[in-house]
Amino acid sequence: MHPVEKIHTSVLLHECMQYLAPVSGKTYVDGTLGLGGHTEKILQLSAPEGRVVAFDWDEEAIVKATERLQPFSHRLQIQRRNFAEISAGLDSAGLEQIDGMMIDVGLSSLQLDMGNRGFSFQRDEILDMRMDSRGDMTAGSIVQTATEEQLADIFFYYGEERQARPIAAAIVAKRKIEKIETTKQLVGVIVRAVPKRFHPKRIHVATKVFQALRIAVNTELENLGTILDDGVKYLKPGARFCVISFHSLEDRIVKRKFRNNESLNVLTSRPILATKEEIAANPRSRSARLRVAEKK
Ligand SMILES: C[S@@+](CC[C@H](N)C(=O)[O-])C[C@H]1O[C@@H](n2cnc3c(N)ncnc32)[C@H](O)[C@@H]1O
Numbered sequence: 001m002h003p004v005e006k007i008h009t010s011v012l013l014h015e016c017m018q019y020l021a022p023v024s025g026k027t028y029v030d031g032t033l034g035l036g037g038h039t040e041k042i043l044q045l046s047a048p049e050g051r052v053v054a055f056d057w058d059e060e061a062i063v064k065a066t067e068r069l070q071p072f073s074h075r076l077q078i079q080r081r082n083f084a085e086i087s088a089g090l091d092s093a094g095l096e097q098i099d100g101m102m103i104d105v106g107l108s109s110l111q112l113d114m115g116n117r118g119f120s121f122q123r124d125e126i127l128d129m130r131m132d133s134r135g136d137m138t139a140g141s142i143v144q145t146a147t148e149e150q151l152a153d154i155f156f157y158y159g160e161e162r163q164a165r166p167i168a169a170a171i172v173a174k175r176k177i178e179k180i181e182t183t184k185q186l187v188g189v190i191v192r193a194v195p196k197r198f199h200p201k202r203i204h205v206a207t208k209v210f211q212a213l214r215i216a217v218n219t220e221l222e223n224l225g226t227i228l229d230d231g232v233k234y235l236k237p238g239a240r241f242c243v244i245s246f247h248s249l250e251d252r253i254v255k256r257k258f259r260n261n262e263s264l265n266v267l268t269s270r271p272i273l274a275t276k277e278e279i280a281a282n283p284r285s286r287s288a289r290l291r292v293a294e295k296k
Helices: 013-020 038-045 058-070 068-075 085-090 109-113 139-145 148-159 164-178 181-192 207-216 219-235 249-258 276-281 283-287
Strands: 027-030 051-056 077-082 098-104 235-245 263-265 291-293
Touching: 013 109, 013 235, 013 283, 013 291, 027 038, 038 051, 038 098, 038 207, 051 058, 051 068, 051 085, 051 148, 051 181, 058 068, 058 077, 058 109, 068 077, 068 181, 085 219, 098 207, 098 219, 109 139, 148 164, 181 207, 207 219, 207 291, 219 235, 219 249, 235 249, 249 263, 249 291, 276 283
Parallel strands: 027 051, 027 098, 051 077, 098 235
Antiparallel strands: 235 291, 263 291
8 A cells, every 4th residue: 555645646736735834823725635635735835733624525635635634633734525515615714714724636646546436537436536426427428328428518618629529429429339338438439530630649549538527526617716716715814725737627727716806916927937956756747837926
């Protein structure tokens, strides 16, 4: 078994902490606990009396992070919930205001590489893609039941996939013959639906469809929009909100929400990216972008 900190390497950890600047006696929210890397750092930097309230909706992540963060348990409260429910979360923690907040959206390596949960097109798994196993909708249920038009919209808007229509048509044709239940079946349909000359050179031809289904299953963009609006209300003046995102759809939402919120000063005119050294050590950080805003 891998030690928890080896399963997932936290991205932009140093940059995020520079902005959040945790200190003792203050209370921070980590909306995406994951394997607990960022939370652990906040707790270390805010010793001896800093506190963290952390959310994650993935039960497996919570179990692993709880174990890792055992030494800090007296200063940490972990809640299994969608970060979009921040109001209820802070209410149950008895908090009216906080001194800083961060979210690191996207998948943990636990989900992507070890979960057998259908996030990766590189292995043959059931098409699930739920980060929260309590949810009703799976990638399989969307692929089986959405109309051709709905599928094309999902692929186009959430995946920015130019071949959305032919892929949606191929899925609907295939599912008339057999149920599409696995990642391998779906990859096969996509590979055949997209003419060879349109196969992208730098990424797998299925990448964008998988991204789109994941976003749809987990209502990721809606959740992001909600935390960006609601989270800001709980920040004390001077408190900072750090957001790490992984693709342009998310980054655009963060940029717009920060810029349009009159109670915020945006501290990053451009997103902060991982250094060459970080990318070499952790290729997943290649697409990470950090934006930070401060409550006026
Ligand atoms: C990239 S990982 C976080 C890694 C963490 N910062 C670390 O250093 O270990 C993202 C985590 O956010 C969680 N997550 C994503 N969207 C969420 C949401 N709407 N509510 C709660 N947790 C969410 C995922 O389940 C996943 O565990």
